[in-house]
Amino acid sequence: MDSHAAHAPEAQGLDPHEKSHPGPGVYIKIGVVLFVLTALEVAAYEVAHRPGSLGTLLQPILVPVLLLLSAAKFALVAMYYMHLKQDSKLFSGLFVFPLIIAAVVIVSLIALFIYHYSYQRGML
Amino acid sequence: MATSAVSHAGHASAIHVEKSGIWSWITTVDHKRIGILYGASAFLFFLIGGIEALLLRIQLGSPENTFLSAEAYNQLFTMHGTTMIFLGVMPLSAMFFNYFIPLLLGARDVAFPRLNAFSFWVFLFGGLFLNVSFLFNAAPNAGWFGYANLTSKQYSPGLNVDFWVIGLQILGVSSLAAAVNFFTTVVNMRAKGMKLMRMPMFVWMSFITQILLLLAFPVITVALILLMFDRLFGTMFFTASLGGDPLLWQHLFWIFGHPEVYILILPAFGIVSEILPVFARKPLFGYAAMVFSGAFIAFLGFGVWSHHMFATGMGPIADTVFSLATMLIAVPTGVKIFNWIGTVAGGSLQFRTPLYFSLGFIAMFIIGGLSGVMHASPPADLQQTDTYFVVAHFHYVLFGGSIFALTAGAYYWWPKMFGRMLSEKLGKVHFWLMFVGFNLTFFPMHFVGLHGMPRRVYTYPAGLGFETMNQIETAGSMVLAIAFLVFIYNIIQTARKPADAPADPWNGATLEWSIPSPPQEFNFAEEPVVHSRDPLWETKRERGGKLPEPARVSGAGIHLPNPSYWPILAALGVGSVFVSIMLVHTLGPIAIAAAVLFFFFCVFKWAFEPAG
Amino acid sequence: MAFWARAFHTARRVAPVLLIALAMAACGGTSAEFPQSTLHPKSDLTSTIDGVFMTTVWWALLVFVLVEGALLYVIFRYRGRPDDREPSQVHGNTLLEIVWTAIPALILAMIAVPTVRAIFDTYEVPAGDALEVEVIGHQWWWEFRYPQYGVTTANELHVPVGRTVTMKMTTVDVLHSFWLPQLAAKRDVFPNRITTIWFRADSAGYYSGQCAEFCGLQHARMAFHVAAGTPEEFDAFITGLRRTGTPVPADTTAPSSPSSAMAGITTTTLAAQAQADTAAARDSAPAAAQAPAGSGAELFRTRGCAACHTLDATSKAKMVGPNLANIGSRRYIAAGTLLNTDENLARWIQDPQSIKPGVIMQSMGLTLEQARSVAAYLRTHK
Amino acid sequence: MTTELSLSDHAHALHPPTSTGLDNRKVAIWTFIGSECLFFASLISTYLVYKGRDTKGPTPDEILQIPLVTFGTALLLFSSLFVVIALNGAQTGNRKRLLFWLGMTIVCGMFFVGMQVYEFQHFVHEGLKLQTNLFGASFYTLTGFHGTHVTIGVIWLITVFITALRGKLPPERALNLEMAALYWHFVDVVWIVIFPVVYLMK
């Protein structure tokens, strides 16, 4: 066994040293984008709930639009504010894997309930 | 600490004397002591669960028996299932995580020793809390998966279900804290040179188990919260007449519940994968395949939960999807079985007790797995679900699987933990009694189930053809009881003998066998460096044979965390928060506030305490 | 050591033989020995299921024999002595790895294909003139309604052989599971949901079934029976039940709307309705109104029985207790708890709590004598 | 060192030489966050599965109002920005930046909690209680648990703030803030999901 077991960090496929984080400039830019996206979300909601041709156009795609916008915000915060973009890939894995399972759970639960329910309706 | 390699000579406070006395156990943050605490309490809970099972078996020994009342029976089977799973097998696995993950990794402790102590105390309080319900004659009585809406206030007005809801939430806190801790430990506390693909298989399987815990427990926590709100605060999550849906409970429970069964079996897989190579004197066959199959089982485990719900009539498409996903799990599991057989093949088997239990494990787990595949066919499961056929299935995987493997692990690691070898002779008696008793108890359940005996019945009428097989089962459970008495006798006898076990009694392959038995508080006097998968075999081969008995050293200068009583107090805080919630209608919200404050106070004291 | 090794060997060799012998002994039973067995299918549905099940059994048996055999082989073949040389240090074999991934996958495919076919078969109700039955679970008994005939019964279902029976099922309280092993397998029932199952009995008989979802204190005593007979016997049964009611106006003899008892189920629970309907039922109560004092009929009316029970099979009321219109001819009372003898019936009426503790029916304070005369009165309701 | 704010016992090592080179505490907090994903996923699933299954009102349409919650959402977003600037201050030894922006974060967080308390009171006044209907039950449970997380985050940030105020948060210990910040961002992204799902898709 090694007697001088000085313990240097090893690579093991992960970044040994985290890249340095961006500065306030970047953060503020991201903040502006986030703000704009939120405004867009609310705007989309408002438009879709108003009478008018744009409203009727937006109404059916409101849900996907909102989901997209919120996914974008989510990704921005995670990547920049939570530093996933610079930090070790391990952290991204620790976040993204559960997120995938979580998304699968939400989607399949909703699908199962709709299917189960409509299936039983069909039998009536 | 575990990570500081070079000793700081002259560090006065760090000369280690063996500490003893109750106080030292209460404040200990040593992963080995915490492991022993886990083991001892889990074994006691296991015995309680076993005695509950014996009572069930006596009642079922003859038709129309009146040994137990319906109410007593329902409490006992619920507590039996809950105890065995949450207070028996899970913490027994946790004992091995605690004691051996750091040793196998070549570390001095886990990543967060105080958090580790906290997990244990929360577990202990949760377990005691659940069992205290017996004193109020209000033990949980709605089954271990507590299906709504039987658990609603309307149909279960007593405290029984409250004990269950609160108890499981307390245990959830413990499991989550432990999972974060062990996950971090495996990621970060490996000895130099121990790449991921050099980790011992037990560490790998435990690591995957932690991921399952992290992802599965939040789901049951939410389910329990919903139920708790229904019962205590008048919500209607599971009240059908107000739009709630009992089916949601089933989904949430099994999204947790199915991963949970892999939480129960993966550590067992790991233990057996450690033992077989040592007693076959040959490395584990297909290491990489073993790692990936374990990960694949865990991953698939999140996509099969509805196979517990085939009888709900989910519709053909949902049934098909869940059925196929379930069957798929047999493939990676088969890979494991075949690799174990491949490990044995070509070896030179040393028939010691741990090997007996490991081989027994493989033989029995196959049977349980195959009945699992039979359940996976939804039309067939329409006949099997909620019958003794299922009871047979899960005892084959849980007892034939987990318990056999955990027992193997106990015999294997006992000398390391206590410095004494358990008697081989008694060990083999134990094995044969357990093997025969187990099959007598649970094999006939397949038939009695297929012949129409539902589970969770406190009695059954004569004339349905259930009598003989139930008698055999009851007799078998008595044999099992004797088997465990032999084990207990073995433990007591061994404890009386001098602690003279060598450091490496089995010619082990992994790092824990390189240090004295039992290990000193700091584990490794020098931090090991690892160059291969079986580091100790490699060293022995290099040195041309056995290693000299490692000397006990003073450990001067090795930095260890200070003992602390804040973990146990914080655990008490967690317990009182939940108990005050349960009693909110008696004690009022002030009690909750006080308990929360107390908990936060402990956490702050803990956070600002000098760690050592 | 040697002794144990030898014992180990023999036991290992004998164990599978023993297991298989036990298996054959247990499977070889008849439906007379095992009246609730899933292994003796008596309908098209259960035969389909049995087919799939047997497929899984044979494949599982094959895997069992091969894999356990391989395990035993390596255990005996590679037993070593402590002084053996170190065996060669094999680390794995990719080809083997692929083989033993592929073969199980193939075997599973052999199970999966018939499984999926059977899934769709079992969900598909055969076309044709089906007998509709509504099944309503109660803690701890079963209510059966025939919407096409406007009659209700409990704990004993009569069906004609050879005709498809479709069942719509729900519960007024907690979850239960309708399990009729020989005819219909199993389906859970939920409040506010309707689940379905169907079957076509292929031979006459008296079949037993049981609640299979834990539903509280007396889950164990929530059995039921199904009498499958000729179409004529079935018609006679229905006619008999219809006679129990107060004379029915001609137009209601036509099959009524199929979902009568299920109507409105998604908005209110049956439990809530039961309260309201009970009062209505009491008014239309038994023809025993003019029975002599002290007689069974009079006691039934005055001791509160009618609050929970009706003797009129045509009553649409949702009662708390089982419909007793043909209690005189049912083989069992209280959901399979007791054989329906005069003595048992009286015992039940006098003190149900001592027989089935926790049951909703309270002990109504009758003496044994009184209970006997009530029983005698009920006996006349066939 | 004795006032190190962390649950770790390895506080003495500023850059503990771990296997991955990453700090244990950072791995742990990320692990915990991963676990929390499933917690909120279950709550959101519950909310969505029960959506529109009430037997009586008030329904989301009748109760939920966009303006106030948009304000709250913006607060939470900004607080996320502020805390990351504060973290930058901590890492670069810019004490003023650290204290000011950390303070701002805490203020935003408190305002968010205040907004939620106000909103809940308002809804109760409008006739939506936890016990009113499924919407009430699942809405309050989901947003309430989020609010609880925010509250815990605020408390955590305050303790870090106090440490910083006492000069005990030098750049080497910026991780103490980073952990709290990560948790705080997580609470923010959960809200990023809840806000459209609950309020905008009503």
Ligand code: HEA
């Ligand atoms: C340790 C715990 C454990 C394990 C490992 C398993 C493993 C499996 N289980 Fe089990 N199960 C439980 C514990 C466990 N189960 C419990 C506790 C319940 C009941 C809960 C309750 O209701 O109270 C349950 C219930 C249960 C059900 C629901 C039954 C019902 O209620 O109707 C189903 C249905 O699909 C199922 C399936 C499976 C399958 C397919 C596997 C597979 O993972 C098995 C895979 C293994 C093998 C197949 C054997 C080895 C493989 C080979 C030798 C390769 C060749 C094989 C083939 C080609 C088939 N299990």
Ligand code: HEA
């Ligand atoms: C790991 C899990 C595990 C284990 C090990 C066991 C072990 C046993 N179980 Fe298990 N069982 C479950 C998990 C487990 N069970 C679950 C989850 C359920 C479902 C519950 C539900 O439906 O909700 C269940 C249900 C269940 C039933 C069905 C009840 C019903 O549906 O009505 C039965 C019936 O026979 C049974 C029997 C047994 C027996 C005889 C043992 C034996 O193997 C026990 C052996 C142990 C002993 C015999 C103890 C020895 C004790 C001594 C020697 C005394 C010493 C005393 C002192 C020192 C003071 N169990």
Ligand code: CUA
């Ligand atoms: Cu009804 Cu069990």
Ligand SMILES: [Cu+2]
């Ligand atoms: Cu499962």
